[in-house]
Amino acid sequence: MGIPSNRDLLVACLWAGTTVMVVAVNDSLVLRTALGAPMVFLVSGHAVLRALGVRTASALEHLAYTVGASLAAGIGGGFALNAAGFLTPLGWAVWFWAVTTAAALVAVRRRDAPDLPAWPAPAKLRLWQGAIMMLAVLVATGAYALAVRDEAAYREFKYTEFWILPSANGESGRLTVGIRSAETQAQQFDLEIIVDGQPLAVFRSLTIAPGDTWTRQIPVPVLAVRQRAEARLYRPVDNRLYRSVATLVPPI
Amino acid sequence: MMPAHFIARTKINPLQAAIRFASAVIGPDLSSGSADAPSQQANSGWVAVLCLTVATALLLVVAGHAAGRRDYEVAPLFFWSGVVLLVVPTTLRAAQPMLARGERLFLLFLLAEALFYCKVVYSPTGFIAFDEFLHGIAADDLITARRLFLSNSLLPIGPTYPGLEILAMAIVDLTGLPLFVAGTLLLAILKGTFIGALFLFFESVTGSPRISAIACLAYMGCSTFVIFESMFSYESLGIVLCVLAFAVEAASKDLARRPRLKALGLIALLLASLAVTHHLSAAFAAIYFGALAALEALRRHGRLRTHARTVVGLTALLAIALPLLWVRAHGNTLTGYLGPVVETGFKTLIGKIVGAPTPRSEHLGALTQPVGMRLTTLLAILLLSLGLATGFFRSLAMASPSGARAGWRAIQDILSRNWRDSRIVLLTLLAFGFPVSVAFRLTNAGWEIGNRMGTFVFIAVGLVVAVGVVHFWQGRTPRGWRRIAPAVALTVIVLGGVTTSSLNPIHGRYRVAADQESIEPMGIETARWTKEWLGAGNRFTADRINRLLLASYGRQDARIKIAEGIYSARIFEGEELGPDELYALARSNIDFLLVDLRLSTAPPVLGFYFEPWQPQAGTPISGAELLKFDDIQGITRIYDNGWIIIYDMRGLHGNS
Numbered sequence: 027m028g029i030p031s032n033r034d035l036l037v038a039c040l041w042a043g044t045t046v047m048v049v050a051v052n053d054s055l056v057l058r059t060a061l062g063a064p065m066v067f068l069v070s071g072h073a074v075l076r077a078l079g080v081r082t083a084s085a086l087e088h089l090a091y092t093v094g095a096s097l098a099a100g101i102g103g104g105f106a107l108n109a110a111g112f113l114t115p116l117g118w119a120v121w122f123w124a125v126t127t128a129a130a131l132v133a134v135r136r137r138d139a140p141d142l143p144a145w146p147a148p149a150k151l152r153l154w155q156g157a158i159m160m161l162a163v164l165v166a167t168g169a170y171a172l173a174v175r176d177e178a179a180y181r182e183f184k185y186t187e188f189w190i191l192p193s194a195n196g197e198s199g200r201l202t203v204g205i206r207s208a209e210t211q212a213q214q215f216d217l218e219i220i221v222d223g224q225p226l227a228v229f230r231s232l233t234i235a236p237g238d239t240w241t242r243q244i245p246v247p248v249l250a251v252r253q254r255a256e257a258r259l260y261r262p263v264d265n266r267l268y269r270s271v272a273t274l275v276p277p278i
Numbered sequence: 279m280m281p282a283h284f285i286a287r288t289k290i291n292p293l294q295a296a297i298r299f300a301s302a303v304i305g306p307d308l309s310s311g312s313a314d315a316p317s318q319q320a321n322s323g324w325v326a327v328l329c330l331t332v333a334t335a336l337l338l339v340v341a342g343h344a345a346g347r348r349d350y351e352v353a354p355l356f357f358w359s360g361v362v363l364l365v366v367p368t369t370l371r372a373a374q375p376m377l378a379r380g381e382r383l384f385l386l387f388l389l390a391e392a393l394f395y396c397k398v399v400y401s402p403t404g405f406i407a408f409d410e411f412l413h414g415i416a417a418d419d420l421i422t423a424r425r426l427f428l429s430n431s432l433l434p435i436g437p438t439y440p441g442l443e444i445l446a447m448a449i450v451d452l453t454g455l456p457l458f459v460a461g462t463l464l465l466a467i468l469k470g471t472f473i474g475a476l477f478l479f480f481e482s483v484t485g486s487p488r489i490s491a492i493a494c495l496a497y498m499g500c501s502t503f504v505i506f507e508s509m510f511s512y513e514s515l516g517i518v519l520c521v522l523a524f525a526v527e528a529a530s531k532d533l534a535r536r537p538r539l540k541a542l543g544l545i546a547l548l549l550a551s552l553a554v555t556h557h558l559s560a561a562f563a564a565i566y567f568g569a570l571a572a573l574e575a576l577r578r579h580g581r582l583r584t585h586a587r588t589v590v591g592l593t594a595l596l597a598i599a600l601p602l603l604w605v606r607a608h609g610n611t612l613t614g615y616l617g618p619v620v621e622t623g624f625k626t627l628i629g630k631i632v633g634a635p636t637p638r639s640e641h642l643g644a645l646t647q648p649v650g651m652r653l654t655t656l657l658a659i660l661l662l663s664l665g666l667a668t669g670f671f672r673s674l675a676m677a678s679p680s681g682a683r684a685g686w687r688a689i690q691d692i693l694s695r696n697w698r699d700s701r702i703v704l705l706t707l708l709a710f711g712f713p714v715s716v717a718f719r720l721t722n723a724g725w726e727i728g729n730r731m732g733t734f735v736f737i738a739v740g741l742v743v744a745v746g747v748v749h750f751w752q753g754r755t756p757r758g759w760r761r762i763a764p765a766v767a768l769t770v771i772v773l774g775g776v777t778t779s780s781l782n783p784i785h786g787r788y789r790v791a792a793d794q795e796s797i798e799p800m801g802i803e804t805a806r807w808t809k810e811w812l813g814a815g816n817r818f819t820a821d822r823i824n825r826l827l828l829a830s831y832g833r834q835d836a837r838i839k840i841a842e843g844i845y846s847a848r849i850f851e852g853e854e855l856g857p858d859e860l861y862a863l864a865r866s867n868i869d870f871l872l873v874d875l876r877l878s879t880a881p882p883v884l885g886f887y888f889e890p891w892q893p894q895a896g897t898p899i900s901g902a903e904l905l906k907f908d909d910i911q912g913i914t915r916i917y918d919n920g921w922i923i924i925y926d927m928r929g930l931h932g933n934s
Contacts, residue, residue, distance in 0.1 A: 045452065055454045062452030066445070067467050074547070079540045080526075086383065087529065090474040091544060093467065094522040097445060097515070098547040101554060104426065104444030113424040115451040122452075138536070146380060149319075155326035162326075165333035166395070169340040173402040176344045182788055183800040189917040189924075191811060204811070208803065208919075252929075254914070272914040274929045 034142065035130040038073045041065065042123040049119040062119075070122045071096025073129035081140040088143050099125045184209045186234070188269040190219075190257040198276060199248045203257050204241040207234040215268065216260040221246055221275065222253045231262065252277050304667050306675030306688045308749050320381035328368055328385065332392045335364035339396050343785040354648070357784045361776055364392050366769045372491055373765040375752055382491040383477060389498070390473040393776070394466060397508045400785050404458055404802075406794045409511040411826040412436060417443040417457055417510075418830065421450055427608075431837060432829060435615040438608045441555030442515045461510040468518045469508060475521045480741060482528035483701045484676065486748070492768065493744035496665065499658055499771035500736035501719075501729055501778035516556025517733055520563045523548040524737075527567070527593060528701055531586070538589050546596055553600040557616070560601040562734040566704070567597035573700035590700075618891070623724035630721060651777040658774020659716060661767045662743060666709055669746025673709075676745060677702035702741070709742040711735035743771075781883075790898070791882030796823040801874070804922045805832035812870070819846040820872035821887050824922075828872065838889065840866040847888035853902045855910060864912075864930050871913075871925045873904045 045061045052058065071092040075082075078095075082088040103121040107113045112120075133139060151159075187206040192198075207213060217229040227244050234240055246255060253275040261268045342357025371377070372385040400406060405414045412433040419428050420443050430436040442464075449460035473494060480490035497503065507514050523545050530541035552560045571594035574587050647655075671689060677697040678688035697703050715735050718728030751764040776783065782795065789795040805827035808816070814833035819825070819840055829836040840846050841862045849859045850873075877887055878901045886892050887899060907913050907925045917924035 049452060053454065059453040059455060063449065063463065065452060066448050075544070078543045079537075080544050081533070081537055081540070083529070086474055087478055087525075090471055090478060090522065091526065093471045094475070094519065094526075094548055095544060097519065098551040100445045100448045101441045101551045103448065104440065105554075108426040113420075113426075113447070115454075118448050118451045122448075140537075149322050149325075149380070151322050151326075155322050158326040158330050162329035162333035165330070166336050169333070169337040170395075170399060170402060172337075173340045173343065173399040176340075176347070177402055180344075180347050181799050182347070183798065183921060185800060185919045185921060187804075187807065187917070187919040189807075189811065191916060202811075206807075208800070269918050269920070271916055271918050273916050273926060274912075274914055 032130075032134050035073060035076060035133055038069050038126050039130050041069050042126040046116075046119040046123045049115050065119075065122045066100055067096050068092055069096070070099040070125045070129070073126045073133065074099055076133035076139065077129035077136070079133075079136055079139055082143050084143050085145050181208065186213065186215075186259075186269070188257070188259050188271055190255065190271045190273045192273050192275065193243075198278075199246060201244045201246050201255055201257075201273065201275070202241060203244060204239065205232065205234055205259065206239040207236050209236050211236065214262055216262055218258045218260070219244060219255065220258070221255045226255070246275055248275065248278050250277050301686075303750070304671055306671035306678075306686060308672055308675050308688075318376065318378050320378040320384070324371060325381060325384055328371060328388065331367050332364055332388055335360045335362075336392060336395055336399075338363065340399050343399060346784040346786045349787050353784050353786075358650075361396070361773070364396070365389070365772045365776070368392075369495055369769040369772050370765045373495060373747075373768045375488065375748075375761065377488070377491075379487040382487055383474075386473050386477060386491060386494050387470055389495075389772070390469050391466065393498070393504050394469045394508050396776075396783075397505050398462060400783070401794070401797075405461070405510050405830075406797050407505070407509050407511075408793045408826065410509050411830050413442055413510050413512065414457065414461070415826075415829045416440070417446045417450075417461070418833070420444070420447050421457065431835070432825065435557070436512075438604075439512050439555055439557060441551060442510070442512045445515070446510075465508055465510060465514060468514055472507070472518045472521060475518065475525045476737070476740075479521060479525040479528050479737075480744070482525065482531065483699065483705070483741065484745070489741075489744045489748050492747050493740035495740075495768045496662070496743040496747075496771055497736045497740040499662060499775040500732045500739075501775065502733045503736075503775050504779035505783075506729070506779070507733065512556040513559060513730075513733065516552060516559030519548050519552040519555060520559040520734075521737070523552065523563055523597075524566065527570075527590075530589075531699070531701070535585060538585070542589060542592060545593055549593075549596050549600050553604045557601070557605075558730060559734075560597075564594075564597045564601060566708075567594040569704050570594065570700055573704055576695050577697060577700055578695045619726055623718060623721070623727040626721045626723035627718055647777070647781060654770065654777045655774050658771045658777070661771055662712065662739060662774075665743030665746040665751075665767075665771075666712060666739065667746070668750040669742040669744070670706060670709065672749045673702060673706040673742045673745040677706070705738040705741045708735060708738035712739050788876065789883050790877055790880040791821070791823065791884055791887045793823070793884065795883065797827070800919070800921065801827050802831050804872070804917075804919065804924075805830070805834075807917065808832040808834055808870070808924070816869040817867055818870045818872060819849075819868050821850070821874055821877060822889065824872050824874055834870075837868065840868050845889060845892070847892050850888065851899065851903060853900065853906060855906055860910070863927065866927075866931070868927050870916075871907065871927055873907065873923045873925065875901060875904055875921050875923065878904055 041061070042065065045065050048057055048061055071094065074095040075088070075091055080091060082091060099122070103118065103125070104113070107117045107121055185208050187204070187208070189204045191202045193200040193202060201219070203217065203219065205215065212233055212235040215232045215234065217232060218225065219227040226246060229242070232240060254272060255275050256270065256272040258267055259269040260266065338356050338360030342353050342360055345353035345356055368385050368389045372382055372389070405411055412430070413436065415432065416430050416436050419430070420426065420440070426440055427437045445464055446457060446461050449455065449464060450457055453460065455463070476494050476497060477490045480493045481487055484490060507517055526541055526545050526548065530538050533541065549563060552563055571591045574590045674692050675688035677699050678691040679696060679698050680688050680691050691697065692703060711731055712735055715728040715731040718724035718731065747764045747768070751760065753760050786795060788798050801824060805824070808818070808828060809832045816834050817837055818828045818834045819837045820828060825836040825838070828834040838845060840849060844862045849855065849863055855863070877899050879898065881896055881898050908915060910930070912930035914926045914929060915923055916926045
């Protein structure tokens, strides 16, 4: 038995209208996802399917075609909005609203519109069955959370980043030197900066903890010729050159 | 002495017996199996227990990845026990002869989404496969620039087929979700839609939910189902649109005039979307609908003949014309993209068959997997072949109007161009693509063709194998071994889909030039450093993996060539930079060059560091080759983390 009224189309239009309003004024991720995701995958496609008057024999068939029609509406929207120079969040919301409303209007005017397929009766679940299914959802979600945590926590390579740049913001006469640690424990370094073989600055006993970044802007005299600036990082613990980086200081 | 009449009765001609036996096994006899049991209620108890089993299996898979990252020996034990626990009970249950349609469907969705979950937890916070990076970069560019058809130097054909990126952008813009989450949500929906559409397609063609469910299970044995079709890549969307179009067309086959034209409207929408989404899927749809129209034209008898022919012809016209029009409108980049792959693959396969000299790529050792994985793959191929052998004529017989008990007369009908449904005939013939795809997969150069063919060929393989299982292996009274053995065979086939999906499906330690196995946090952090300290959009060159990271996480303009006709591989190889290379580098506009010293620790797993078409390397590149830039005037090492070095090239061409 089908659904004889057009209530579904009214709901689709209201959904699309609400999505436009929320996208225009609200930044809530949860609210926008709750409204926007069904808009992209279902709502517009359902209206298009009804406008086309395609007869579906089962809920699965209707659902699959609805997703297909929604995907087609979305792809078409990309080209239309690109042509209009309106590929923005609001542009997308307006597009889906326009498609849904236009399709709903066509569907309402159809005299030979087929009925919607009957939704299958929900399976009868006993309490223990429902509890087991909830537990399954919890285990799967928990496993995903563990996977995310493990990926963030585990690092195969431990390293210290060391760099020198002509300047951080494009102004001449300055060098930017930086150290960042991705080691497992704090490390101590001595840092020496040399310009054309002449010492310019020295920093002793810099202690960099895991995750810390140390940076300095160092003034450097600008000459008429290009100079080579070099930064050397030493580890006092074994008194050896650990890293060496260099850059060119542009002339005046 | 035996009585004469007894001897005469038991004397059997061995040849006749063999023919009779072969005919009974592979012949078109449909009388031994009833396709569907009387409808019954779904068993919620079974469903609940299987949900918990699958969830436990997923936990084991996650534990397997975690152990793999740390190189623990228990990683394969965790991972594979998880996969077995996931696949075996669900497949055994879904393949049972007496099961409600709804329960079969639920189990298919559960299995497909659980396999998708396994793919996602390999890298649960970001895209990781090579193709995912290419499309992720394109989607990021689209979201940033808010313009279509932006050039993509890493995938030049990508901008011509922006369907996936458009949908990802729509989700990101409407929901505010990050691209990875939006992409994963899209892929999860696509996975479910694909299985639903495939089931509906088979159901429309065969009229049997049982055959449809088994056909879907057989499809899961395809090497691209578990990972490749779950990637953030245009084929994942293309195959869904393709199968949806098939499903709508098949469902409308018995409709009369107006309702059928309405269905054609939906098919047109789907085919138009497909034309701008993925070239190979669109080509397959064109081949399918074109061949269907040809078969309809050949067919002798049939109801609604003229109208049916016209609608199928119109569908074929749309399926062929829309992709061609799109290619014409956007310039033909397809030939340059697919041409060399197809040409080399065919040449190598033909060379192997006729014994001609084969390319150098064929002399390298094949990429190896653990013995258990290889055995499962081999067994799955054998079982699929057995299913095809027992299902081929039976599948053809299903299309015959003579009925179930017609025997070889059914095949005679087909040969006389007399069939009920052209779709069954076409799919049965398309199943011949399976041995061809396996043959391609046996060569290094043709592997790609064989792998991609599988995605489409398995639709036909699924049908034929399912018909074989239901009408021969399970038979009329599926009890005892007939009940268990076919279901076990299907679990092996699905497991084969997992074992063939990837060289190493368990997350392991870093490996050199091994695509997703080479992507780890240090490379990602270095790419992010470039964005933070150098700004976005600098012209970079590097090895294949770091180029992806620079372009995606670093938002840099990662170049494959340093100048027209000069690939970056040329400047990395050799202990000294030759005058030609130095000249090209000085004249180029490359700003930075990234060197990953880890490349010198082992030969490339996939055989190449930079591009697939470069000579295959059996030995590692040396540290001296990678560090030669230290000695060149004008080039400075601005970043060093002990493994990865970034050189500033601007001093070489006077920009600094």
